[in-house]
Every structure is written in C-alpha cells, then in structure tokens.
Amino acid sequence: MTSVPDSSAHFPQLRLRRLRGHAVLRELVRETEVSVRDLILPLFIRHGSNTRQPIGSMPGHDQITVDLLADEIRSITDLGIPGVILFGIPATKDAAGSAALRDEGIVQQAVRKIKETTADLLVITDLCFCEYTDHGHCGVLRERHGRTDVDNDPTLDLLARQAVSHAQAGADVIAPSGMMDGMVSAIRRGLDAAGHESIPILSYAAKYASAFYGPFREAAESTPQFGDRRTYQMDPGNAQESLREVALDLAEGADMLMVKPALSYLDIICRVKQAHPDVPLCAYNVSGEYSMVKAAAAKGWLDEQRTTMEILTSIRRAGADMIITYSAKDVARWLGPGK
Numbered sequence: 001m002t003s004v005p006d007s008s009a010h011f012p013q014l015r016l017r018r019l020r021g022h023a024v025l026r027e028l029v030r031e032t033e034v035s036v037r038d039l040i041l042p043l044f045i046r047h048g049s050n051t052r053q054p055i056g057s058m059p060g061h062d063q064i065t066v067d068l069l070a071d072e073i074r075s076i077t078d079l080g081i082p083g084v085i086l087f088g089i090p091a092t093k094d095a096a097g098s099a100a101l102r103d104e105g106i107v108q109q110a111v112r113k114i115k116e117t118t119a120d121l122l123v124i125t126d127l128c129f130c131e132y133t134d135h136g137h138c139g140v141l142r143e144r145h146g147r148t149d150v151d152n153d154p155t156l157d158l159l160a161r162q163a164v165s166h167a168q169a170g171a172d173v174i175a176p177s178g179m180m181d182g183m184v185s186a187i188r189r190g191l192d193a194a195g196h197e198s199i200p201i202l203s204y205a206a207k208y209a210s211a212f213y214g215p216f217r218e219a220a221e222s223t224p225q226f227g228d229r230r231t232y233q234m235d236p237g238n239a240q241e242s243l244r245e246v247a248l249d250l251a252e253g254a255d256m257l258m259v260k261p262a263l264s265y266l267d268i269i270c271r272v273k274q275a276h277p278d279v280p281l282c283a284y285n286v287s288g289e290y291s292m293v294k295a296a297a298a299k300g301w302l303d304e305q306r307t308t309m310e311i312l313t314s315i316r317r318a319g320a321d322m323i324i325t326y327s328a329k330d331v332a333r334w335l336g337p338g339k
Contacts, residue, residue, distance in 0.1 A: 032317040034309060034331070036339055040083040040124065040282070041076060041328040044219050045069065045110040047091035057215035058287055059294050061326060063089060066109045070117045079332035080339070083122030085175060085324055086110050087220050090132055096140050097132030100162050108169040115170040124202060125166040127159060127176040127187070136224035138178035138232065149231050152180050159183055160190025167196040175258070177204040179232045185252035200255035202282060206242035206268055207260045209233035212288030219287065242268050243275055250279065259320075260284035263311055266318040273319025283320035285312065290326040305334050 019029050046053065046063040053063040064072055076084065088106035090099035099105055107125055114123050130138045139155030141148050155178070163174045174191070176183045184203050191199050209230040217223040234241060246257055257276065259269045262283035269283050289311065297304035308327050315323050325331075332339075 032313055034312045034316055034323075034335075036080045036328070036332045036335055037082055038316065038322055039081060039312075039328040039331060040085055040122075040322060040324045041081050042087060042324060042326060043072070043084050043110075044087050044089060045106050046089040047106055055215070055219045057218050057291055058326060059291075059298075060329070061219065063219070066106070066113050069110060069113045073114050073117045073121060076329070077118055077121055079329060080336075081121075081328050081332055083124060084114070085124040085126055087126050088131055089221050093132055093134040095134060096158070097129035100129055100132040101158065101165055103165060103168070105165065108165055111166065111169040111171050122172050123170065124173040124175050125171040127163055127166065127174055128178045129155070129158065129162075130178075130222040130224075130229075131220045134225070136222050138229065139180060150178075150180070152182070152232075155180050156182055156186035160186045163187045164190050164194045164196065167191055167194070167199045171199070173200050173202050173256075175202040175204065177207060177260075179204065179207050179229075179234070182252070184249045184254045188253035201253065202256040202258060203249040203254040204260055204284075205246045205249040205254065205257045206265075206272065207233055207258070208236050208265060210236065210261050210264070210286070210288075212261045212264065212286050215287035215291045236264075239268060239271065243271060246272050246276065250276065256280040256282060258282040258284060258324075261286040261289060262315045262320070262323065263289045266314060269315065269318040269320055280321050281319060282322045282324060283315045283318075285315060285323055285325035285327065287326065293327075305330075309334070 020026055044063045046065055048065050049067050051065045052068060055061045055063065086107050090106050092099060111123055111125065114121060128138050130136055135141060137150050139150040142151040159176060166174060174187060176187055184201055187201060191197065257272060257279055259265055259272060262285045273281050293302060293304060293307050296302040308330065312323060
C-alpha cells in the first residue's frame, strides 16, 4: 500500500530529485535489481552431429547437436548463468510424439551430456509434445463432432512417461508446458511412483495463446500443421482465469509457477505473486519479445542494452523471482559473470 507523505513535508522541503542526482546514490536506493543469477537460458538441441544451425529470427541463438553441447555448457557456466531449459528437435516425428518418450531421445541425451560436463548447472526440461508430433500440437489428437483437437486425458499418461524419462536422465526440474487439464497431478504421480519424489515441477500455470511465440516456432520446428493452440492455451483477454489455473496447479502439486509470456502480462505476474507470495514465480521473456528488441536495435531505433535491462527489470518488479530469457548471455556479458 502506498504511504501518504507527511503533510508537513512538501515542496520545497521535499524534493525527491535529491535521491537521483548522483549515480552511486541512484544505485543505493534502487528498489529492484536484475542479476545474472535470476536468469535461465533456453537451449534448442537438435538431432545429428557437429551442427550449429543459426535460428534466423533469433540472432545469437542456434540449434546445436549433443556432441557440441559440452563447449556450450562451459561457456554458459563461465558467464555465471545458473540454469538452462531444454527444448528438443528430434530426427523423426509421428502422431503421438513417441520420440519424446525414448531413453535415447534428444533431450534425454542432452541432459546426460550436461551432467557429464558439470554438476553445478540447473537443468530444466520443457515437457510437451509439440516438437515431437508431426501435426505440431501438444498431445495426441481426436476428432469429435467434425473438429480435431488434442485429447486431454490420454495425453496425461504420455506426459507422465516423458517426465519420468527426463528425471531418469538426470533432469533437475520438470517444466510441463502443454496446458493440459490435470497435467501436474499426472506428472507428480508418475514421478513419485518411479522414485523421483524429490524432483520439483515448474508448471507453465498461466500460458497464453500469444502472437509473441512466432520465432520460437522456427527455433523448435513446432508450427502446428493446422489450426492453432487456442483450445488449450489461455485467451489473452482473461486475467481471473490465470488465478484459477495457478490455484489448480498448486493443489495438484506444482512446486513453482510460471507466467508466459512476460512483457505483455506483467499484470498477471503481479496478480499471481500477490495471490501466492510464498511460491517461487518464474516469468518467460519469450522469443518474440527478444526478437523485437534485436530487430529494433539492428535498425538503430533502440539501445539494446538499456531496453533489455528495462524489460527484465519490469518483469522482476512485477513479482517474478526468476526469468527465462534469450537475453541471458547478453546480460551476463553486460553485467559481468555472476553479477
């Protein structure tokens, strides 16, 4: 709650600009800071070998093969970035996304390679099927009343199996992103039954059907072959619904929450944090947000560093405890390792 200034202290006695006149003083009284230690870097792991394929819409990011991952991980840890979230691009896709379930799946291989390289980096795995299905949707499909859509309940079993496979490979955190009803409960049961009760779940609890995901579709090769994902991702016009989604995921056993995207949903981040102040909250600064800044900076229209830091500060100020961002490496270089 905003305090009301003492009526006896007013201009010219009260001059808030006094706290802004010196650079060091501005830093000392700053309320919100962004640290490299707040950031998580997404990585796209592809099939094949000795390949680093640039992602055209996301300058500075590549799809990389597992054999090149060790050097990439060492560069990330040298920058002081504390964690990564993995997305896989398999060699083959089918209607059920079966490549996601294999012990030798692309993400499972990547997790093991990272753990061989370092024990210090937090490894989060995105849990979904859109990168693995030939139709690009986040689960198995069914047709009913002339409409094809993701079949929620059969997909839950597949998500649980995928989660167990990731945990067995060595994942530290499981992050389900498909927005299936009941997914956290199904994954929690599956992990616990397989002896992975200590693995936390970071749920994409409030994930919106956003236009800002555009560049990600290229990066993850996951563009839907028909329709869109609005039957399971949230309507951008809804705020109260996000609190219902969050409450349900917590009741089902989520250990951490996520709001995605971040920049256009700062109000949602704030509402979620106010409703659940004791639950760790992550925000995903998504591909479109990153690419817009990169494109404007390339044109000379924006100062990339100042704009990026202002965006990340706004996300932290809204209530996020941690941020998944494609800018993590840039921020680490600007601030210095571990700052």
